[in-house]
Amino acid sequence: MKFLMILLCKLLAFVGKLVNKGSSLPGKIVLKLCPNILQKISLPKYVIAVTGSNGKTSTVEMIANVMSENGLKVVWNKEGSNQIEGVTTLLLKNSDLRGRVCGDVVVLESDERYARHTFRHIKPTHFAVTNLYRDQLTRNVHPFWIYDIIKEAVDLIPNAELLLNADDPIVSMLGHKRDKVCYFAMAKNAYCTSETDALYNDCTYCPVCGNSLAYEYFHYAHLGKFSCESCGYASAEPKYLVDSADLESKRISICGESIDLAFASRYNVYNLCTAFAVCSIVGIPHEKIASSLSSFIMKNGRVVRFKAGENEGMLITSKHENSTSYNQSLEYVCASKEKFTLAIIVDAISRKYYTSETSWLWDISFEKLENSTAEKILLCGNYAYDLATRFEMTKIDPSKIKVIPDLDEMAKEIAAPSDGKLYAITCFSDKDKLFSRVEILNDQI
Numbered sequence: 001m002k003f004l005m006i007l008l009c010k011l012l013a014f015v016g017k018l019v020n021k022g023s024s025l026p027g028k029i030v031l032k033l034c035p036n037i038l039q040k041i042s043l044p045k046y047v048i049a050v051t052g053s054n055g056k057t058s059t060v061e062m063i064a065n066v067m068s069e070n071g072l073k074v075v076w077n078k079e080g081s082n083q084i085e086g087v088t089t090l091l092l093k094n095s096d097l098r099g100r101v102c103g104d105v106v107v108l109e110s111d112e113r114y115a116r117h118t119f120r121h122i123k124p125t126h127f128a129v130t131n132l133y134r135d136q137l138t139r140n141v142h143p144f145w146i147y148d149i150i151k152e153a154v155d156l157i158p159n160a161e162l163l164l165n166a167d168d169p170i171v172s173m174l175g176h177k178r179d180k181v182c183y184f185a186m187a188k189n190a191y192c193t194s195e196t197d198a199l200y201n202d203c204t205y206c207p208v209c210g211n212s213l214a215y216e217y218f219h220y221a222h223l224g225k226f227s228c229e230s231c232g233y234a235s236a237e238p239k240y241l242v243d244s245a246d247l248e249s250k251r252i253s254i255c256g257e258s259i260d261l262a263f264a265s266r267y268n269v270y271n272l273c274t275a276f277a278v279c280s281i282v283g284i285p286h287e288k289i290a291s292s293l294s295s296f297i298m299k300n301g302r303v304v305r306f307k308a309g310e311n312e313g314m315l316i317t318s319k320h321e322n323s324t325s326y327n328q329s330l331e332y333v334c335a336s337k338e339k340f341t342l343a344i345i346v347d348a349i350s351r352k353y354y355t356s357e358t359s360w361l362w363d364i365s366f367e368k369l370e371n372s373t374a375e376k377i378l379l380c381g382n383y384a385y386d387l388a389t390r391f392e393m394t395k396i397d398p399s400k401i402k403v404i405p406d407l408d409e410m411a412k413e414i415a416a417p418s419d420g421k422l423y424a425i426t427c428f429s430d431k432d433k434l435f436s437r438v439e440i441l442n443d444q445i
């Protein structure tokens with residue numbers, strides 16, 4: 001039976017590839033015929049699952065690349081199909097006919113909400129949780145709601161080692177009163193603040209006892225060094241520490257090893273540190289991890305250069321419905337010392353489902369633009385007027401703001417002669433609408 005199922009899955013995956021069909025269908029069919037197929041296959045020594053609100057795809061990509069570069073055979077869900085059907089296809093496709101997964105390590109990107117289903121079929125040896133932010137309100141509600149769901153997944157894997165963000169009081173709580181936990185964190189650095197730099201703090205109260213949570217410093221959002229006087233819940237001692245961060249020179253250091261950043265932002269640092277920790281756990285020496293991470297260029301196209309008329313622009317892909325992702329992009333743009341034009345495009349909120357919910361616009365720190373060198377801010381797409389209402393609450397000079405719902409009009413505006421820099425911020429769902437109206441220069445950074 002096992003032999004037949006593996007053969008069937010390989011065959012279906014092969015046919016699926018030929019007709020360009022999704023990667024989850026073979027797994028779906030096999031699971032219908034044999035629901036416990038995954039319990040019958042033998043997995044390698046390390047099965048690592050990664051979840052979190054922001055950056056899990058790039059974290060898994062970094063892990064897989066560093067491991068491959070250092071001689072390990074990695075089985076990972078490259079296509080990002082992170083529900084059980086996709087995972088089943090992945091594992092059976094990479095098994096021999098006796099049911100042994102052919103690889104040294106399995107690395108799985110795990111959707112926050114589906115891990116509790118996936119872990120019924122496959123038990124990871126390590127489970128990393130990078131961060132929990134407000135993300136896709138209509139789907140994910142609130143970080144604490146997602147916490148409860150991830151906790152269900154964690155309770156299914158009592159023998160797994162957890163790898164948790166010690167600076168995130170919500171994530172850290174998953175390790176509360178649990179034995180096998182390893183933490184990572186970022187040390188205090190020049191970018192820390194005494195109050196959160198975001199418009200809200202999702203962890204004002206201790207998630208364990210409900211009393212006030214005190215912060216020694218914040219990195220951003222609700223992340224920083226925290227402690228509760230009432231019950232003693234506090235940032236755990238990290239095994240993997242980002243010792244220093246210097247965005248000017250685009251360099252950070254983890255456990256004493258220097259790493260060059262592709263994108264000068266401190267928001268990706270926790271994902272880098274997660275990748276570093278996972279690679280260390282499977283036995284790759286720290287200096288090798290650092291050098292592989294440094295040479296790894298992000299392949300997910302977060303930043304793309306383009307040309308509009310004679311103007312060279314830079315698209316910084318952000319996630320709609322996720323204020324932390326937008327704040328990261330705004331921080332990058334606002335670091336510019338030169339004058340710039342910024343086009344913010346919100347045309348479709350999601351590419352996966354229909355929603356017109358725009359409360360997340362009110363969570364974004366557009367106020368960061370008040371003291372920037374922005375000369376012109378273009379609010380574009382179907383939701384241009386929702387953006388305009390949000391911008392009315394800022395102190396940005398209204399003469400700098402232009403509301404352009406029509407994207408063809410926007411394309412003309414950004415192509416007009418200008419001597420400053422040009423930035424665009426939008427989501428995966430809308431970026432092709434920009435690309436179809438400009439020339440892509442292809443050199444991603």
Ligand SMILES: [Zn+2]
Nearest residue numbers: 206209228231
């Ligand atoms: Zn407490």
